[in-house]
Amino acid sequence: LATVGEQHPKVAVAYTNMANVYHSRGEYDAALQMREKALQIQRAVLGEQHPETAKTYGNMGNAHYMKREHDRALQMH
Numbered sequence: 001l002a003t004v005g006e007q008h009p010k011v012a013v014a015y016t017n018m019a020n021v022y023h024s025r026g027e028y029d030a031a032l033q034m035r036e037k038a039l040q041i042q043r044a045v046l047g048e049q050h051p052e053t054a055k056t057y058g059n060m061g062n063a064h065y066m067k068r069e070h071d072r073a074l075q076m077h
Contacts, residue, residue, distance in 0.1 A: 009052075012041040016056065028063045035060045 005011075019034035035056055042053040061076030 007041055007045055009041065009045055012038040012045070012052070015041070016059075019059070023059075023063060023066075026066075028067045031063050032060060035063070 015034045015038035019031040019038065022028070022031035022034060039053065039056045039060070042050065042056055046053055057076050061073045064070075064073035064076060
């Protein structure tokens with residue numbers, strides 16, 4: 001973080017990678033926390049319409065689906 005700063009796209013990638021590990025372990029709440037951090041950076045730096053931002057929304061929807069939060073999952077997609 002000292003090199004690139006908190007709002008750098010590579011930091012968002014790191015949060016996404018951590019989220020992927022949590023998701024694969026079935027730790028969906030932790031995965032959602034990491035994806036939310038990534039999303040905040042992506043929205044600020046890449047914009048709402050960027051494909052990576054859209055992918056994060058989709059991945060968050062998948063985590064909500066796995067938690068049986070179907071209404072929330074639909075909102076994310």
